[in-house]
Amino acid sequence: MGRYIARRLLQMIPVFVGATLLIFLMVNVMGDPIAGLCGERACDTATAAQLKREFGLDKPLWQQYATYMGNVFTGDFGTAFNGQPVTELMATAFPVTIRLTLVAIVFEVVIGITLGVVTGLRRGRPVDTAVLLGTLVVISVPTFVTGLLLQLLLGVKWDWIRPSVPPEATLDELIVPGLVLASVSLAYVTRLTRTSIAENRRADYVRTAVAKGLPRRRVVVRHLLRNSLIPVVTFIGTDIGALMGGAIVTERIFNIHGVGYQLYQGILRQNTQTVVGFVTVLVLVFLVANLLVDLLYAVLDPRIRYA
Amino acid sequence: MLLEVRDLQVEFRTRDGIAHAVNGVTYAVDAGETLAVLGESGSGKSVTAQAVMGILDMPPGRITGGRILFRGTDLLTLKEDERRRIRGAAMAMIFQDALSALNPVLTVGDQLGEMFTVHRGLSRKDARAKAVELMDRVRIPAAAQRVRDYPHQFSGGMRQRIMIAMALALEPALVIADEPTTALDVTVQAQVMDLLAELQHEYRMGLILITHDLGVVADVADRIAVMYAGRIVESAPVHDLYKAPAHPYTRGLLDSIPRLDMRGRELYAIKGLPPSLLRIPSGCAFHPRCPMARDVCRTDVPPLYEVNEQRGSACHFWRECLDG
Amino acid sequence: MPEPPPQPQPQPNEPEGAVAGTGMGGGMDLAASEASTLEPASHGPDGPAGSAATGAPGPQDRPRSLWSDAWRDLRRNPVFLLSALVICFLVLIAVWPSLIAPGNPLRCDLARAQDGPRPGHPFGYDGQGCDVYTRTVHGARASVTVGVCATAGVAVLGSVLGALAGYFGGVWDAVLSRVTDIFFAIPVVLGGLVLLSVVTSNTVWPVVGFIVLLGWPQISRIARGAVITAKQHDYVQAARALGASDTRILLRHIAPNAVAPVIVVATIALGTYIALEATLSYLGVGLKPPSVSWGIDISAASPYVRNAPHALLWPAGALAITVLAFIMLGDAVRDALDPKLR
Numbered sequence: 001m002g003r004y005i006a007r008r009l010l011q012m013i014p015v016f017v018g019a020t021l022l023i024f025l026m027v028n029v030m031g032d033p034i035a036g037l038c039g040e041r042a043c044d045t046a047t048a049a050q051l052k053r054e055f056g057l058d059k060p061l062w063q064q065y066a067t068y069m070g071n072v073f074t075g076d077f078g079t080a081f082n083g084q085p086v087t088e089l090m091a092t093a094f095p096v097t098i099r100l101t102l103v104a105i106v107f108e109v110v111i112g113i114t115l116g117v118v119t120g121l122r123r124g125r126p127v128d129t130a131v132l133l134g135t136l137v138v139i140s141v142p143t144f145v146t147g148l149l150l151q152l153l154l155g156v157k158w159d160w161i162r163p164s165v166p167p168e169a170t171l172d173e174l175i176v177p178g179l180v181l182a183s184v185s186l187a188y189v190t191r192l193t194r195t196s197i198a199e200n201r202r203a204d205y206v207r208t209a210v211a212k213g214l215p216r217r218r219v220v221v222r223h224l225l226r227n228s229l230i231p232v233v234t235f236i237g238t239d240i241g242a243l244m245g246g247a248i249v250t251e252r253i254f255n256i257h258g259v260g261y262q263l264y265q266g267i268l269r270q271n272t273q274t275v276v277g278f279v280t281v282l283v284l285v286f287l288v289a290n291l292l293v294d295l296l297y298a299v300l301d302p303r304i305r306y307a
Numbered sequence: 308m309l310l311e312v313r314d315l316q317v318e319f320r321t322r323d324g325i326a327h328a329v330n331g332v333t334y335a336v337d338a339g340e341t342l343a344v345l346g347e348s349g350s351g352k353s354v355t356a357q358a359v360m361g362i363l364d365m366p367p368g369r370i371t372g373g374r375i376l377f378r379g380t381d382l383l384t385l386k387e388d389e390r391r392r393i394r395g396a397a398m399a400m401i402f403q404d405a406l407s408a409l410n411p412v413l414t415v416g417d418q419l420g421e422m423f424t425v426h427r428g429l430s431r432k433d434a435r436a437k438a439v440e441l442m443d444r445v446r447i448p449a450a451a452q453r454v455r456d457y458p459h460q461f462s463g464g465m466r467q468r469i470m471i472a473m474a475l476a477l478e479p480a481l482v483i484a485d486e487p488t489t490a491l492d493v494t495v496q497a498q499v500m501d502l503l504a505e506l507q508h509e510y511r512m513g514l515i516l517i518t519h520d521l522g523v524v525a526d527v528a529d530r531i532a533v534m535y536a537g538r539i540v541e542s543a544p545v546h547d548l549y550k551a552p553a554h555p556y557t558r559g560l561l562d563s564i565p566r567l568d569m570r571g572r573e574l575y576a577i578k579g580l581p582p583s584l585l586r587i588p589s590g591c592a593f594h595p596r597c598p599m600a601r602d603v604c605r606t607d608v609p610p611l612y613e614v615n616e617q618r619g620s621a622c623h624f625w626r627e628c629l630d631g
Numbered sequence: 632m633p634e635p636p637p638q639p640q641p642q643p644n645e646p647e648g649a650v651a652g653t654g655m656g657g658g659m660d661l662a663a664s665e666a667s668t669l670e671p672a673s674h675g676p677d678g679p680a681g682s683a684a685t686g687a688p689g690p691q692d693r694p695r696s697l698w699s700d701a702w703r704d705l706r707r708n709p710v711f712l713l714s715a716l717v718i719c720f721l722v723l724i725a726v727w728p729s730l731i732a733p734g735n736p737l738r739c740d741l742a743r744a745q746d747g748p749r750p751g752h753p754f755g756y757d758g759q760g761c762d763v764y765t766r767t768v769h770g771a772r773a774s775v776t777v778g779v780c781a782t783a784g785v786a787v788l789g790s791v792l793g794a795l796a797g798y799f800g801g802v803w804d805a806v807l808s809r810v811t812d813i814f815f816a817i818p819v820v821l822g823g824l825v826l827l828s829v830v831t832s833n834t835v836w837p838v839v840g841f842i843v844l845l846g847w848p849q850i851s852r853i854a855r856g857a858v859i860t861a862k863q864h865d866y867v868q869a870a871r872a873l874g875a876s877d878t879r880i881l882l883r884h885i886a887p888n889a890v891a892p893v894i895v896v897a898t899i900a901l902g903t904y905i906a907l908e909a910t911l912s913y914l915g916v917g918l919k920p921p922s923v924s925w926g927i928d929i930s931a932a933s934p935y936v937r938n939a940p941h942a943l944l945w946p947a948g949a950l951a952i953t954v955l956a957f958i959m960l961g962d963a964v965r966d967a968l969d970p971k972l973r
Binding site for chain 1: 809810812813814816817818819820821822824825826828902906907909910913914916929933936937940943944947950951952954955958959962
């Protein structure tokens, strides 16, 4: 088990370096890192050169990357366009996005798994067909369309929610945005659970459980569900990173001041340090979530634990 | 009689049509008796057993006729909950492949103990003790420690012993063993089979042994029922059948066993393939492969003729067959 | 007597690399999982797996290939027919939008801004007073172009790299696996924002390029898995034993058997790429005006949504139907190709 974790950790290092380097290159090579520093107009040549020296931008790229990462690991993410340290932005933005992601995951788990179990056990019946079609529709409609439509219906037409979430973004304000953020993954969790349940339902050990005379409920919950949820748990875990990264669209629609909002501002104003900093943290979250999923996987499936 | 299956009919709906898996099977087992059900895959032997246990997948399966009498009660008329109480407690099943038949994510102790918590209402702790006792019973070394292990940590033979322990946990009156040794190494097969026979004798259980292995049958069975295309084609006490088969299919099976005294000769093989259950041949289902087939075999379905009090044969020409 | 061999030991599906999941969001995950259950066609006497349970040997009257079987299935599948019809229609109006919308999508009349439908303008007007119907019809071209080109690029790049890595294994395989991990770790929309925000080009090509850049690892992973499975088949070993060259084995023996999952994923991916283009355009980094695209129109309509919801609903509906058609097509093809469902 210890070796397993160590191997996974080692495998993550190149992924972390690669992903952050890729973003670093995208921002620095494709964009102009000092463009945002002189306000609305372009910097004059002398100022530009001086700024470049100041930020170490005249050095080779790999050196810039190394310096940046060195700073990151000492907790220095640089300053945002308004002079605030990026870490301060993170301190306000991440709690909001984490809450939003949390709401989304609760939706995925509760609704997704319930629907998946119900349809998986009733494969081919009308309920199954209807839910399956519903999931396809949800997957097909891009999140931003779902979000705008829900905002229009619930926020404007029926006046159930505030169309725009206030800055403090409490959990109850985040219910609808969380649902929107979760929608595609939720549909996917439903399908995944359904497939998994339907497949395992015919498994020999389920037949054994029935032959043992166990009540149906016990067969489903103790024998069928436990096995079927292994891939689902894996997916939900890896989805955490994707949700936080994908929150940018949802946050824009509902005007939530989270990670996506800050990133969007950073990109609009071409603030390299904000963008790279936030993306670095997101990549880190993604990798940590993946590691946790691996560990959880081993807990759920003894065949891995003792392999 | 402990169990009587009468004229059982089961069909499956498939994409390509209706598969007639079981077409009027009749057999009986008494307490302490071992009935071997012999047949190729697709002959309906496992489906019949699943129908008896009540674990048939329905749909696509459907029982379209017949009765299953267990101690005189027709199981097919019982409510699902009543049947559930019988399953595991009064009748149990041993599956072929213990690795897939045991739940991979639960310890064997949990899976064995479950029988006692569910059917007998024992506490988890008492059930655990019972599980250890059972594992001892089927001679698993260091049972007290291994009770916390998962199925994949046991060898094939040990796993099958656990499977047997689970089936015998509540000392059922009837055990159905569906190819209990097929997935095992030859050396382990005999050990497991002996254990099963020993326990059966001890508890005076009725045992239905489903197999395709004639060698296994000869040692342990009292009676044999041979199935072909969803029907019983011959039913006889084991020695009578080996001595003189009364159905050409049984004869073919016996002739295709390699024997030491026939060394150097070509081994007999029944020509052709088992029929598709979607299109079972008219008349006697075996006629396309039968060396003795005549016109009547293509048109008339042979009933199970009474050869003597103890045996029956579903061949129009069973006399000729019996005479060799 | 022939008995089916004991089933192979069920193996837990260990995640393939340091990271599972795709970072592409649910749509792509759907595509990936849809195909991962697809095995390369097995031509052999084993028959369908399902028949063992019912005891029914599969119909053995004539050998049928996986593809002709699938095609027979698909022709009778209403979902397939409907989605194929929608896709044909889309391609048609993408190529000749003036067939059904003769107007100019860029001709707008501010005086009519946000007006509802009127004769000759069934969908009403958007915030700039442009005809929503004309713009919706003309928007198909951008979406279909991006979807088709990006999918073609992703499929070619991904399957070549994945197939080579899967076939030759070793160092290249390990390197490719790590590289795909890196790409999976970058959230797609975010990568798009970062990369495309600096591009000023007005064409679809930067978007296509970006999708190819972030999309190929998906297909490569699928293709790699399919090739590894196909590689283990006896006939491939036999061909190798007979001295066939690597090129010949890959093209003649492995490719035909590994192509099914790639096609399924590519079809579903096409739908998700169209959605991705619209999302990027909505965020202002995909296509830019004066290009005509559903994403741009939805983005432009969202501030006026209180007064003129129709300007948002029509392009959104068109987008949703398009994506749905591709996903359902892929779904139907997958079902038809999946031997386990037979």
